[in-house]
Every structure is written in C-alpha cells, then in structure tokens.
Amino acid sequence: MNAKSWWRKAVLLEMGLGVGLAMCMLVTAQAGTIPASQEPQVLVILDTSQGMAGNLQGAIMSGSGTVAANADSASPPCYLLNSYTPRSTLGPSSGGSCPAGEAAYTVSVGGVLTDNSESMINVAEQGILSALNNPTYTNIMQAGLMAYATAGTPAPYDTWVYYMSGDTPTTASPGAECTPGAFGYGSTSGSTCAANDPLSVPNPCYKAPKGGDCAPIANIIGSGLTSAPYLYISQSSDDPQINDVLYWSTSYPSGNFVTYDGPHPSNPYPPNGYSLSRYEDQILSGSYLLETYKATAPNIGAFATSPTDAGYIPYSGEVWYARRGLAFDGNPVTNGTSGGQGDLYIPVAPLNAAQIALFNKTMAPEQFVKGGSEIVAGSEYAPTAGALTAALTDLTTSDKAPQPACAPKYVILITNGQPTMGLHGHVYPPLGSAAGQGYGEVLSSGSADNDNAVTEAITAVKKLANYTNGGLNGIKTYVLGVGAGVNCPPSATNCTTEASDSYTVLKDLAVAGKTNVVYSADTAAAFQQAFNSILNNIAAQIVTASGGSSSAVIGNSSYEYVVTSNPSLGEGNMSAYLIKSSGNLASTASWDINAEMTTSNRSSVLYSEGPPTTTPGPITPLTSMDAAAFAIPSGSTLTPSIIEQYTIDPSYDSGNYLGGRQSGWYVGLMTANKPTYMGPPNDPNLLGSTGYDSYAQSESGRTPLVLVGSNDGFLYAVNAVSGSLVWGWMPRPLVQDLQDYSTFWQGPNMAGMRPRVVDAQAGGSSSAWATYIVGGAQQGAIQYALQLTSTGALNSEAWEQDNANSITPTLSVGLSKARFSTPCS
Incomplete structure (x- = not known):
C-alpha cells in the first residue's frame, strides 16, 4: 500500500491555529558494443510516491532517531541490518553509535540530516546503481530515469506514526488499564487488554519527565500511563493494510499528542460517512474528506485529518500521534493526459561516464532539505498512467527522445503498490486496502476493471506495447514490485487482501506490457536479482534479434x-x-x-x-x-x-x-x-x-x-x-x-x-x-x-x-x- 501524507489536510479547529501545507540518423557518440539500431534504450520509471519511503514491510521509518523524546519508542535511532548493506556506515545523527549488526536510520552528512534507512527507495536506488555501474550492462544499452511529477518542489516534513484505540468493552487485567474507546497500558509486552487493544507498542510516555506532552495525555488515558512500559492499541499506521504516517511540522506538541471526543462522522465510509464519488473528486474539488476530533491533549484545539494515497483516516475513539522522523511531501499534478504526471529526470542516453554520473547524483540518499539534486519519495499519489503516458512521448516524439529512433525500447516500472491517481486528477483508494475495503473497492473476479487509476495505467501500457513507427515494433514494459505489500503471487499464503490485489494489478500491467511476468522483491538481495534478471532478459533479446x-x-x-x-x-x-x-x-x-x-x-x-x-x-x-x-x-x-x-x-x-x-x-x-x-x-x-x-x-x-x-x-x-x-x-x-x-x-x-x-x-x-x-x-x-x-x-x-x-x-x-x-x- 502506498503510504501518503495527510499534512496538507491536517486542520486545527476552534483555536484558529494555521497549518500550511525521423528519421533514424547515425549516432556519433555511441559507446555501446553493438550496433546503435540494436542497442536497447531503457527508461526506468521509479515510483516516488511517499510509500517508497517505507521499509520493505511498509513502515515509514525515514528520519527516525531525530526525536529524542521517542528514542526508545516511536523514533529509534538504529535498526537491525539482516542482510542489508546500508548506504552509510556513519553513526546516528543524534550521536553515539549503533550496536553490532545494526545501522543508523538517519546520519549527518556535511551537517545535513540524510536518510540511511532500509527504505524501498533506497533499496531500489542501490540495486539500479549497482547494475548501471556494471560493464555487463553499461556497454550494451542506453538508460534514463523518470519519476512521478509533483506540482512544485517536495519539502521535508516531520512524520508522526499514529496508534488507534480499541472500542470493545473488556475487563481490566491486573496491572493494566483497559477502558473501552481508550488506550490500555501495562507492564507486559503481550497485551492484557486483548479484546479491546490486542497489540502492544513501546509506550512513548514511559518514564516521561513532568511538564511535557505526557502529563496532559495521562490525564485523559490514566494516571498510571507514565509508569507502564507498554501501550496497548488496536491498530498502528505501520500495519501493512494501512502503511501511513501523519506529515505535520510543528513545534508544539514536541513529541506526542492524543485526539479524542470523536470521531465525526463515526466512520468515513458509506452509508454514514462519505461516498466513493466524493472520495474520487476530493483533489479536484478541494473538498477533502475529514474525520474530526473535538479535543486534543496537550490542548491544541480540535484536529481533523483527510486521506491521500493510503485512503485511510483513523476513526477510533482515541488516536495517539507520536513524532517519528522526516519525509517529503509534494502536491500532485492532476492533468496527466499530456504527460505532465511523469518527470523525466534523466533522458535515455548511452551509459557513458557522464550519464552514469547523472544516475549516481540523482539517486544519492535523500537529504532532508528542500530542492536537493537527488530524487525523493514525495508524491502524494501514484499517477502511474500519467507517468507511462509521459514515457511514450519521451521515448518517441519529444526533443529528448533517444536516438536512433528505430532502436528497441523498454520501460521498467518499479513500484511498491497500485496506481491511485488517474489521468484527470481523480483519486482512488488502493484495491483491497483497509480504505479500499471500506469503500467496497476490492478486486473482482481477477479483474482490475473497477478502478480507473488501474485501468488507465493498463491502457497506457498497451499504447506503449502497440506503438510502431520507423522500424520500432512496440515498447515492452517490465514490472518490478518492491516490498511485502506487493509480493503475493498465487502460490503465496497468509497474504493481506491488499497484497493479493496489488500483485494481480501488477500482473495485469505486465501482461499488457507483453512481458507477462511480475518481478517482485521483499529483500535488497531479491531486488538486485530481479532488476538484473530484467536487464538480462533485455540483453538476451539482443542476442536473439542479433x-x-x-x-x-x-x-x-x-x-x-x-x-x-x-x-x-x-x-x-x-x-x-x-x-x-x-x-x-x-x-x-x-x-x-x-x-x-x-x-x-x-x-x-x-x-x-x-x-x-x-x-x-x-x-x-x-x-x-x-x-x-x-x-x-x-x-x-x-x-x-x-x-x-x-x-x-x-x-x-x-x-x-x-x-x-x-x-x-x-x-x-x-x-x-x-x-x-x-x-x-x-x-x-x-x-x-x-x-x-x-x-x-x-x-x-x-x-x-x-x-x-x-x-x-x-x-x-x-x-x-x-x-x-x-x-x-x-x-x-x-x-x-x-x-x-x-x-x-x-x-x-x-x-x-x-x-x-x-x-x-x-x-x-x-x-x-x-x-x-x-x-x-x-x-x-x-x-x-x-x-x-x-x-x-x-x-x-x-x-x-x-x-x-x-x-x-x-x-x-x-x-x-x-x-x-x-x-x-
């Protein structure tokens, strides 16, 4: 699921606090080892929606470790490496070092906070750069890079993980506070409020000093809150079915706040909430879907949130927001019919030293400043159809189209989820997600025909596949799904509904693109293998076509x-x-x-x-x-x-x-x-x-x-x-x-x-x-x-x-x- 921002729609009510949100000509500079007419021209479309800032399980951890108050809970400075090789070996930006076998989420490079997490965009960029710096590929193909366009330059914002309380009445167990419609807390990692709040997370207010955010929160949840190591919750925004964070930069509250006395409406879905058509039109109309809470602790007045790509709005009795880290946000481009939703960062060209240097610069780790040279995961939606439409133009008829025009051309789409914005600015909840299920948007009979963002993307892929001109006979599209949210082939078990639906959508795209196979990866090594396999498949076609x-x-x-x-x-x-x-x-x-x-x-x-x-x-x-x-x-x-x-x-x-x-x-x-x-x-x-x-x-x-x-x-x-x-x-x-x-x-x-x-x-x-x-x-x-x-x-x-x-x-x-x-x- 593509996790998306809510910062622009966060609304502070009652207190009035504002929150800004040809001809085939001879190529004289060819560096390849095969004829220019056979040298593949490969355009990589990298999904730069905000969900790509999430780790391979979906949780958005970029910038973690920068909130001292939550270092032992929502904003840990280090993470387990497993088999991942981090982009930097520096220690945490907050100081000190990580234990053996761990790496820092955030490092300081030249005094600038820089992402070092095992995010999906980092995994993808490392895999792409490794391949394109390999002579096995650099000497036989041209390559370029496209991402999702935004209206203006994405800017970094504070991110907040959010937890939702349970609403089912239950009996308190010894050492725990279990109140219907409120959070529980206790001393054991296994929730003792199972019927109400079945999950446990480290309590951000455990042993919190007096005078901070936690005192007013304890007044609402319970006086024993600051003495309990664990918070008991019903759901987290890190859940694979949600995969979201709140994007909101503010100096107060500094680390945590809770919304209560709500929600209004009782839930966002029909018949009591909003219609699907209202959801789809919210960006174009400017009338956003809101879930409102009348009170907050600490008191910042009423608070409301609205969905973007994830489609989800929390609507439990209480919602706890814990400041975690940093990530980017950029407003969407709503018109994709003429290619405006695809941003061509690097035109397709021979992989000489200058071209590879462009890739290395553009795919450097995210630095949390506005207007850097590197690509960032900042698009609020996934306008896949618009990017594919732009790809056709940029590969064939634009002044940036690669030469020779008759050479074989390919698109590699790398994504962590489904298309969520159509060519005309309408938005759609991901099929099978928590929000999708709430609106009845699930895959029916193995077909993706009930979501225009998906069907328009499939149509755009077909246009690429059917394009013929001047010796060029179609442009194939390869599809590489990254992260657990899409790694759910038919043989898999225990998949979420969204992961299953996402895999089917990607399969439909691959079939339309005449490559038929979904390449998927939920580890860095698997991504490298999958990306190399795609390039090897393209190279094999050189040998076959010879x-x-x-x-x-x-x-x-x-x-x-x-x-x-x-x-x-x-x-x-x-x-x-x-x-x-x-x-x-x-x-x-x-x-x-x-x-x-x-x-x-x-x-x-x-x-x-x-x-x-x-x-x-x-x-x-x-x-x-x-x-x-x-x-x-x-x-x-x-x-x-x-x-x-x-x-x-x-x-x-x-x-x-x-x-x-x-x-x-x-x-x-x-x-x-x-x-x-x-x-x-x-x-x-x-x-x-x-x-x-x-x-x-x-x-x-x-x-x-x-x-x-x-x-x-x-x-x-x-x-x-x-x-x-x-x-x-x-x-x-x-x-x-x-x-x-x-x-x-x-x-x-x-x-x-x-x-x-x-x-x-x-x-x-x-x-x-x-x-x-x-x-x-x-x-x-x-x-x-x-x-x-x-x-x-x-x-x-x-x-x-x-x-x-x-x-x-x-x-x-x-x-x-x-x-x-x-x-x-």
Whole structure:
C-alpha cells in the first residue's frame, strides 16, 4: 500500500491555529558494443510516491532517531541490518553509535540530516546503481530515469506514526488499564487488554519527565500511563493494510499528542460517512474528506485529518500521534493526459561516464532539505498512467527522445503498490486496502476493471506495447514490485487482501506490457536479482534479434546469413542456414564463422594498413605491422608481438588477455545490422559504361564473399559457401587501441556504417575497373575504401578519412553511387 501524507489536510479547529501545507540518423557518440539500431534504450520509471519511503514491510521509518523524546519508542535511532548493506556506515545523527549488526536510520552528512534507512527507495536506488555501474550492462544499452511529477518542489516534513484505540468493552487485567474507546497500558509486552487493544507498542510516555506532552495525555488515558512500559492499541499506521504516517511540522506538541471526543462522522465510509464519488473528486474539488476530533491533549484545539494515497483516516475513539522522523511531501499534478504526471529526470542516453554520473547524483540518499539534486519519495499519489503516458512521448516524439529512433525500447516500472491517481486528477483508494475495503473497492473476479487509476495505467501500457513507427515494433514494459505489500503471487499464503490485489494489478500491467511476468522483491538481495534478471532478459533479446540477416542464391542453393552477439561474454558470430524449397530455413546451420576459424589461418589473413602516406597505403599483415602503429607507452610490459598474438587468439597465454571475453572464442561482438553479400560484379547501373561489361564478364567466376564487421576491430570476409575466413582487415587507427585489451572489445570499433560493395573505375582510367568495399568504423569517425583483387583478396587501401590521416580517393565512376548505411538500415 502506498503510504501518503495527510499534512496538507491536517486542520486545527476552534483555536484558529494555521497549518500550511525521423528519421533514424547515425549516432556519433555511441559507446555501446553493438550496433546503435540494436542497442536497447531503457527508461526506468521509479515510483516516488511517499510509500517508497517505507521499509520493505511498509513502515515509514525515514528520519527516525531525530526525536529524542521517542528514542526508545516511536523514533529509534538504529535498526537491525539482516542482510542489508546500508548506504552509510556513519553513526546516528543524534550521536553515539549503533550496536553490532545494526545501522543508523538517519546520519549527518556535511551537517545535513540524510536518510540511511532500509527504505524501498533506497533499496531500489542501490540495486539500479549497482547494475548501471556494471560493464555487463553499461556497454550494451542506453538508460534514463523518470519519476512521478509533483506540482512544485517536495519539502521535508516531520512524520508522526499514529496508534488507534480499541472500542470493545473488556475487563481490566491486573496491572493494566483497559477502558473501552481508550488506550490500555501495562507492564507486559503481550497485551492484557486483548479484546479491546490486542497489540502492544513501546509506550512513548514511559518514564516521561513532568511538564511535557505526557502529563496532559495521562490525564485523559490514566494516571498510571507514565509508569507502564507498554501501550496497548488496536491498530498502528505501520500495519501493512494501512502503511501511513501523519506529515505535520510543528513545534508544539514536541513529541506526542492524543485526539479524542470523536470521531465525526463515526466512520468515513458509506452509508454514514462519505461516498466513493466524493472520495474520487476530493483533489479536484478541494473538498477533502475529514474525520474530526473535538479535543486534543496537550490542548491544541480540535484536529481533523483527510486521506491521500493510503485512503485511510483513523476513526477510533482515541488516536495517539507520536513524532517519528522526516519525509517529503509534494502536491500532485492532476492533468496527466499530456504527460505532465511523469518527470523525466534523466533522458535515455548511452551509459557513458557522464550519464552514469547523472544516475549516481540523482539517486544519492535523500537529504532532508528542500530542492536537493537527488530524487525523493514525495508524491502524494501514484499517477502511474500519467507517468507511462509521459514515457511514450519521451521515448518517441519529444526533443529528448533517444536516438536512433528505430532502436528497441523498454520501460521498467518499479513500484511498491497500485496506481491511485488517474489521468484527470481523480483519486482512488488502493484495491483491497483497509480504505479500499471500506469503500467496497476490492478486486473482482481477477479483474482490475473497477478502478480507473488501474485501468488507465493498463491502457497506457498497451499504447506503449502497440506503438510502431520507423522500424520500432512496440515498447515492452517490465514490472518490478518492491516490498511485502506487493509480493503475493498465487502460490503465496497468509497474504493481506491488499497484497493479493496489488500483485494481480501488477500482473495485469505486465501482461499488457507483453512481458507477462511480475518481478517482485521483499529483500535488497531479491531486488538486485530481479532488476538484473530484467536487464538480462533485455540483453538476451539482443542476442536473439542479433544483427539481422541477409540472403543470397549461390548456384543451385540459397542461404540465409544470420548475425548474432552475446554482449555479456563478448561473443559474436555469423551462421549460414540453407533455405529449403519450402522457403523455411534449415534447423541447423551449415556453418558458423567462429567454428571455421583457427589461430593458424587468422595469423596469415589478418591485415591492417602500413605507415600513412599521401597515396593509397599498403595492405600489411598484422604480424608485420610497424611498431609505431601500436603506440605502446614507455614502461609497458606489452610488446607488438604480444598484442599481435592475443589479437589473433584472444585466449593466448592461458587467457591472460581476454579482458572479460569468452575463452576459446575468436570473433568479437558484431556491429553490422546485416551482413553484406558480395557476389561477382553485376551492377545494372554500370552496364554499358566503358570497359565495365568486359570487367564483369572476366570476374563472373569470382568466389562470393560475405562481409561482416566486429568490434574486435576487424571487417571479416568469409567464403559465402564454406564459411572459411578469406581475410580480416582493421583500420590502422584502431591498432594502437589493441593494448587496452580489457576495454577495446567493448567499444564501437567497427560500428557505424554497414560495408557497401562498389564497382568503380580504378586509378582514374576509363577502362580499368575494380571492386571496392566502402565502409566506416568508430561510428563514422573513420571512413575507408578497400580495393580487391580479381579473386576477392585485399589489394590495397584506396582511401581513408580519419582524424589523423586523409588519403585522396583515386576513384571516379561508380563511387558516387555508394551510400553509407544508417544504423537502422
């Protein structure tokens, strides 16, 4: 259940005390290891409703330990760690240290009170940051961050846990005071007022000094109150069915107060209280639902509260408020139809150092000051549909939409509960919650169709899933529920009604988002595992979708060439599948290039360019490159020979130079959106040009090749029938980067422009023709043209354009017809 604030609606009566409340274009700054058209663009929507400030069981403990009077009761300074790793190891802000195995709820960082609790937002932020700082993911995807928008900047407020008295008559047990409609108290932790106040909590007024808040409270509840270690209650706002606190900053009372002589009305639900339609319209109308008590102790006049997201209003004979800590509150944005309910903190972009720094800054622990740079759990409601609506715009048509537009896109929704605000500002109690049950809002027949906040969210997810444009075929939505309030799959037992209904709602969202599975977590370790599983699922789709395919007819056979990549292991491959007469592919590949390679043949057919000249540079075997090409710094233990060996065989020297790549695997991650088939010369646009017909006839028996680029730095040419490696070529500017073996394979080395086969006049002669391969590397920063021999072998580099070297082309007819591929071609 999303716990929400009441501070803005807290009303002090009678005494008059006021309480303010395209086109798919080439991406030149790509840092990924796969083609830009395949690099997933992931938008994380983090629920920043106030309930996310609660711990994994729901209780909102942020800022605890800052109220000295309640340090032994409602505002403890420390908590048990279990398996959680806190964001800070500092001691409590109030001073001292925590016992072994415990951590401080609140610490002081630079003199500013900072949240260190095991809150759901802290758990989520730690898990997200851990993943996005992991090269396994940073090198294969883009990411951004969205949260729920608020009208104005959320501000920190004091929080008060509240306890409700029981109203059932009972007989007092020895050592206890049990009065119907009032709190009991006693010396044992097990309530001796079971029929009336079955629960016990540490008594905030135990051994309280005279002259404070507790003397007038004792006058109402009983003279023995301050001598009793335990307070007996019927319910607490920490209850999973309620999960709420009062948000109210005041200097008086300082730590505790009790409301009594009420409530009015006797309960907030129909028929004696308020109608459901009145509940739904309260934000838009400004007519809030109030439960009023005529008296308070200490005396601050009459007091009334109104619900927000939690939907709950206490209506017992007495309500005890105990100051606990600090948390944020921000007014809701009521119009979400145009995306106003989603706040795009970080636009989706490649996970380079600057982007990761933004995530680290935005997801720093909450500091209890207004206007900090970090994201905070401060939204009064959960406008999930509005955020999803904004996500569609921000992923596709806004000026902040990621590029390229055709790349696969995903949304990860992380939430601790249900949607509670619709697109038009109407609000709804969570299905199955205490308030939901009071208004008859429970899930019916496994369907979430009786809550517009839910149905509008499902519709928004469907719009994402069905969006198609420019090569983009739908945007999937993953759903991750955090906290015990949503971790209730059908196999679970002893779930609350709200937890069961919440899980069903999240399941409906996942099905609508075409991911079908609800990922849920009620521990920090489970959250990390769930979030990583989602990213792994997305990464697996890269491998499955891989780099596309090309087909060719060779003799009497037809083949489909399929490129695949496994980003987490640095594996790339291209396989050939025979196309059957039925048009279907054979179930097994005829060959794959990695299996056809050996250390021996790679050492003899891998090439680069000799020293720069002003004329076409010589094609030079990698094993014969000049030392200057490697640019090895003084003092390095590497030599040209070592670099050559681990480039030829990445597992060289027992794998000491793998740098994270898969052992025993030659080919790096693929970069081409599709492999390029190169048959004999046969360009219909050139037939009839001087000398071309004769050239095409003489080369008609040329062995067909398939060309594909890899981020191991090579453009590979393989026999289109057998898959055997004919040659591999690396632009000279990349050779110097081979020394960075642990990171080189992760860069966009041969990415950016799919190689094109061009027939052109050689050397400016009108009768001399040759076939050239025109392509690019490093997202277009390097452009080149390679001249081939009549057998398809490398002859020379005709020209190259890069930051350090420019060779003037000596080609004429035909080259003008070459067009570099964009990432989406």
